[in-house]
Amino acid sequence: MNSPDVLAPAKLGPLTLRNRVIKAATYEGLSHKARVTQDLIDFHTAYAAGGVGMTTVAYCAVAREGRTDRHQILWTDEAMPGLRRLTEAVHAHGAAVSAQIGHGGPVASPKGNGLPALSPTKHFHATSLSWAQEASIADLTRITEAHAEAARRAIDAGFDAVEVHLGHNYLASSFLSPKINHRTDGYGGSLENRARFAREIMRAIRDAVGDRIAIIAKMNMDDGVPGGFWLDEAIPVAQWLEADGSLDALEMTAGSSLLNPMYLFKGDVPLKEFADVMPQPIKLGVKLVGKRKLKAYPYTDAYLLEDSRQIRAAVKLPMILLGGITTKSVMDLAMSEGFEFVAMARALLREPDLINRIQKDAATPSLCNHCNKCMPTNFTGTRCVLVQRSTTRTATWGKPEGYAS
Structure with a gap:
């Protein structure tokens, strides 16, 4: 059977996208006081004008204490007009x-x-130099419903899809991780218990919105730390989510914003640039132990393919391949491996119009060199540092507070 054309229209749940290329979620650092700015609108319209099938706004917190930066978007009445404009x-x-x-x-x-950060069990966060407190059952019930309400509001704001963050040791992902989740109740211990919260979130969203919006889950295959969530557990969790009927597509990711942030990205580690944007004493910590804590991993195209294909073999759900998608040939490889969509981040930060140019010439190379110097910029407006920054951007809201991706 012939592989699908990555540049042709495709169905994603109730949606028809003009092509199978998705701008992956990358925290933009361009919202202000939980509201949309013109800079944020311009950021996403550049990818839309540049040819992607869909762009992803990242990230929109479902609860005030769930933000990794105080300016991140919340699903409030005040935020809705800006989201509709976007x-x-x-x-x-x-x-x-x-x-x-x-x-x-x-x-x-x-x-x-x-507000205190929440975790399955008490956990120290080295970046914020503070403890996250154990989430109560009441917290989990409230946050589950907040996800459903966020999906309802996404429909009201004109979004075509929601991507639910089940990765990078954010809250749902931290419940999956045996390294972080040491609970002894029905949300800890066995894999089935550790997956309960993620499944309840996804079920609540599907029950709230039906098929009025496409529902994607972005889930870890591997936390990138010893004793963490790994592929052997990710496979059954993906199968359970499929059996629950709560997803239209699944996007696999890797790494921990909490414990190993470079594991997802591969390529160079921009230690100087990280230190430059950090407040003290974290700046000093990056200089002293950064090489040990921010580990370097070699970059190759399609670097999550090998593990993702094991999930692909275990489920029938449409899947989105993330990680090192840079050229038409890599996209075609993903299609030949049975993936229905591809997600791109750094290559599009470097060249927002890359898809338009690939449509004109399939041999178009990517100019991204995987230096990862874009990563520290999410504190002041995410961008490729090799591209001259627009003077209209104003989102330099203050000092960084954590990693977001």
């Missing part, structure tokens, strides 16, 4: 738009939020 602007360029929703859990910023 979705209308993206639609005007022919692309769909997804909202990444989730709760930062132990990755969240207690100082910025003015």
Whole structure:
């Protein structure tokens, strides 16, 4: 059977996308006081005009204490007009738009939020130099419903899809991780118990919105730390989510914003750039132990393919391949391996119009060199540092509070 054309229209749940290329969720650092800015709109319309099938707004917290930065979007009445302007602007360029929703859990910023961070069990966060407190059953019930309400509001704001964050040791992912989750109740211990919270979130969203919006889950295959969640557990969790009927597509990711942030990205580690944007004493810590804590991993194209294909073999759900998607040939490889969509991040930060140019010439190379110097910029407006920054951007809201991706 012939592989699908990555540049042809494709169905994703109730959606028809103009092509199978999705701008992956990358925290933009361009919202202000939990509201949309014109800079944020411009950020996403650039990818829409540049040819992607769908762009992803990241990340929209479902609860105030779940933000990894105090300026991140919350699903409040005040935020809705700006979100509608954003979705209308993206639609005007022919692309769909997804909202990444989730709760930062132990990755969240207690100082910025003015509220304690939450975790399955008490956990120290080295970046914020603070403890996350154990989430109560009441917290889990409230946060589950907050995800459902966020999906309802996403529909009202004009979004075409929601991407639910089950990765990077954000709250749902931290419940999956045996390294972080030491609970002894029905949400800890066995894999089935550790997966309960993620499954309840996804079920609540599906029950709330039906098929009025596409539902994607972004889930870890591997935390990238000894004793963490790993592929042998990710496979059954993916199968359970499929059996629950709560998903239209599954996107596999890796790494921990809490414990090993470079594991997802591969490539160079920009230690100097990280130190430059950090407040003291974290700046000093990065200089002293950064090489040990921010580990380097070699970059190759399609670097999550080998593990993702094991999930692909275990489920029938449409899947989105993330990680090192840079050229038409890599996209075609993903299609030949049975993936229905690809998600791109750094290559599009470097060249927002890359898809338009690939449509004109399939041999178009990517200019991204995987230096990862874009990573520290999410504190002041995510961008490729090799591209001259627009003077209209104003989102330099203050000092960084945590990692977001």
